[in-house]
Amino acid sequence: MTKVLVAENIGASGIDLLKEHFDVDVKTDWADGELATEIGAYDGILIRSASKLTAELLQHATNLKAIGRAGVGVDNVDVPAATRRGIIVANAPQSNVVTAAEHTVALLLALARNIPQAHASLIAGRWDRSKYSGVEVMDKTLGIIGFGRIGQLVAQRAQGFGMKIIAFDPFVGAELYKELGVEKAESSDDIYAVADFITIHLPKTPETEGWLNAAAFAKCRDGVRILNVARGPLVVEEDLVAALESGKVGGAALDVFRTEPMTESPLFAFPNVIVTPHLGASTAEATDRAGFQAAEQVVAALTGGSVTSAVNVPAVAxxxxxxxxxxxxxxxxxxxxxxxxxxxxxxxxxxxxxxxxxxxxxxxxxxxxxxxxxxxxxxxxxxxxxxxxxxxxxxxxxxxxxxxxxxxxxxxxxxxxxxxxxxxxxxxxxxxxxxxxxxxxxxxxxxxxxxxxxxxxxxxxxxxxxxxxxxxxxxxxxxxxxxxxxxxxxxxxxxxxxxxxxxxxxxxxxxxxxxxxxxxxxxxxxxxxxxxxxx
CATH class of the missing domain: 3.30.1330.90 (D-3-phosphoglycerate dehydrogenase; domain 3)
Known part of the structure; x- marks a missing residue:
């Protein structure tokens, strides 16, 4: 019978799906070199981010036909080496988009209503009711820089709170903005001029690194609130510190940082800054969804089905x-x-x-x-x-x-x-x-x-x-x-x-x-x- 190895915790739903089709072994605790000695017995393997499937390791995978990565990227898999060995590599690219969008909205509301600060004050024995008065988000303008899937989901949720949405992304068709009821910005400057809140959802590239910097903050409305649940390097942290000190930026909510783990930062000293330790994709549902989607791909790869998220499958004869x-x-x-x-x-x-x-x-x-x-x-x-x-x-x-x-x-x-x-x-x-x-x-x-x-x-x-x-x-x-x-x-x-x-x-x-x-x-x-x- 076809054998599949689950080498990391992918959630019960994914394992149950695999067991409907294959002989499945679940083992998540590996000693150094142990995986190399055992991987040759399996036709498929599911991993998350801890396992490193290098070219050297794949040399031992003599029967392997499919690799499922329960997550967005495949950085921990040597895809060219797998391709040379005829191994299909598939990931779960849509597993965390809802989770990231929801975390963005959660931070937006927490930032508007000073929720973490008020919580900390109360459990410290203080009743600072007037100190932590916030602002409503209804009728406020949310600027979204980067209008891909996550940005669109954020827009839909923010519209439910009665926010006005303006978005900038030159790589999105103009008709889509109209369909979603979102104003299309011709440049990010258009967002800076009107937004009460700005959230950024761009990829990290040489062109986007440091997108929100001193020059960008200078163009913003006084008291603008900044959110980053995408990638740390999109924001110049030193410039954000200066903008917070001057009052130009009225608050910030950050889930990601230029270097991680991050436990000490000048940003942490500001009472109007909310931070979380890169939790954008960290929910039980996202973990389970990633495992299930990756398991679906492995099932398809090993049973002759359509592998819809493969990164290396030829599409033609x-x-x-x-x-x-x-x-x-x-x-x-x-x-x-x-x-x-x-x-x-x-x-x-x-x-x-x-x-x-x-x-x-x-x-x-x-x-x-x-x-x-x-x-x-x-x-x-x-x-x-x-x-x-x-x-x-x-x-x-x-x-x-x-x-x-x-x-x-x-x-x-x-x-x-x-x-x-x-x-x-x-x-x-x-x-x-x-x-x-x-x-x-x-x-x-x-x-x-x-x-x-x-x-x-x-x-x-x-x-x-x-x-x-x-x-x-x-x-x-x-x-x-x-x-x-x-x-x-x-x-x-x-x-x-x-x-x-x-x-x-x-x-x-x-x-x-x-x-x-x-x-x-x-x-x-x-x-x-x-x-x-x-x-």
Whole structure:
């Protein structure tokens, strides 16, 4: 009989489900090296965060076919190693969204009514009834920065208290805001100007780290209350301390911190600050839900069912994947590049068109890769080819796919367009040669034929001599080495001074700092610029 090992506590419901199908062993206390000696006997394993399924450990998993992670991430699993061994890895990405949203609302109410402070005062023997008078949340404005699944659930619950909701997230379709009765902010500055409470629900990326800083607090209304139940580094704690000292921020509720565990912080000294030790996902229901969802995935993987949250399962037949394989990383790059070039304030659609022989295949994975590129680093959820479509749908983003079996000038082409409000940006690419190297063929309305690398920069500028040299000089000053360059001239576009506009694409051997882009854009003759790094 198929054997499954439950190596950590996942909750009774998940174990009961497994026992309906398999011979199940539950063992949660492991000595060093013991799991390596026993894992070879099992077809499936369920873990939480403590077990580390490394490449070395998986070498002993000679019969293993499925790994279920009862939680959101899979950082403790060597997914490439598991994939090489043909092991399906699945997680429970939606297990804690309700719990996190409810904890946010709980902190919001506690912050408004000074509940923890009043509790501490009373059990210390004081009746400070007037000292801890609070404020109503009804008719107050809640600003939500990051309007993914958790942000949306927070909005729905806050609306039940009669709060006005304004949200900012450029990677959510405009129609979704209307459906949920939420005002759409064009920028986070719009939220700072009107919000009485601000809650942040962004992923942690280089772009979002330190989002709420001194500059952001300075733009807020006096006495604003700040909540963070997402990720500690989103808030600059030193700047929050200063804003609390000045009275600019009237209170804060924090569940996460830059470094954890956190037991000593200047923030703890403020009477109007509420803190909890990263409890956003800590409920019995979330624990049980994560275990049950992970168990469902293991059952599906071992019985031939549909594994809906797998992070490494090919979605197409082997013969199609062989043809499409080289186009998967290309399409993800095109999606990320198109997103970098768009200027809209909401992401409404990603359109993918395939031309040539690849259009004869099952091209659905290409659409998913384009979405993965467009949403890379833009969502709270860890995205993969399985969950990206449902995540896009939750955000009101439409995926539109079309294909044609003939291609112009090349055997195969992939065209990715991003629609954001009134803006539409299109990029085109293909793969070239025996090694199927990705090439960029069109961007910003101009045709090229440039081999893509991990790091590129694009510029629009007045078509005049010396511009390439200025880019090279600026890059050299900042220690950025140029690998290759292509230039094109956009027909019919005016630079605002009666001249023509040209487009330059540069590949480099390392990331191009934003400071370099800003320096060039700020100089005479340059119209726009972007830097993109493909992971």
């Amino acid at each position: 082997a013969e199609d994947l062989e043809v499409l394989g080289p186009f998967l990383p290309l399409t993800r790059q095109l999606g990320k590049l198109a997103m970098a070039l768009v200027e809209g304030t909401s992401l409404d659609a990603v359109e993918v068109e395939e031309f040539g022989r690849i259009a004869e295949r099952d091209t659905r994975p290409l659409g998913l890769e384009a979405l993965l590129g467009a949403l890379d680093g833009k969502t709270e959820e860890e995205l993969n080819a399985v969950n990206v479509l449902s995540t896009a749908e939750e955000r009101g983003i439409e995926l539109v796919e079309s294909k044609r079996t003939s291609a112009r000038d090349f055997t195969d082409l992939v065209r990715v367009s991003v629609v954001a409000g009134e803006q539409r940006v299109r990029v085109v690419g293909t793969v070239v040669g025996r090694q199927a190297r990705p090439h960029l063929l069109e961007a910003w309305g101009q045709r090229f034929n440039l081999q893509l690398s991990s790091h590129i920069a694009l510029f629009r500028y007045s078509d005049q001599p010396g511009m390439i040299g200025r880019v090279g000089t600026a890059f050299g000053k900042h220690g950025v080495n140029i690998d290759s360059c292509a230039v094109g001239h956009v027909e019919g576009e005016d630079d605002g001074a009666g001249g023509k506009v040209a487009v330059m694409v540069v590949t480099t051997d390392g990331p191009v700092p934003q400071a370099v882009i800003d320096e060039l854009i700020g100089s005479d003759g340059f119209v726009d610029g972007r830097a993109v790094t493909f992971r």
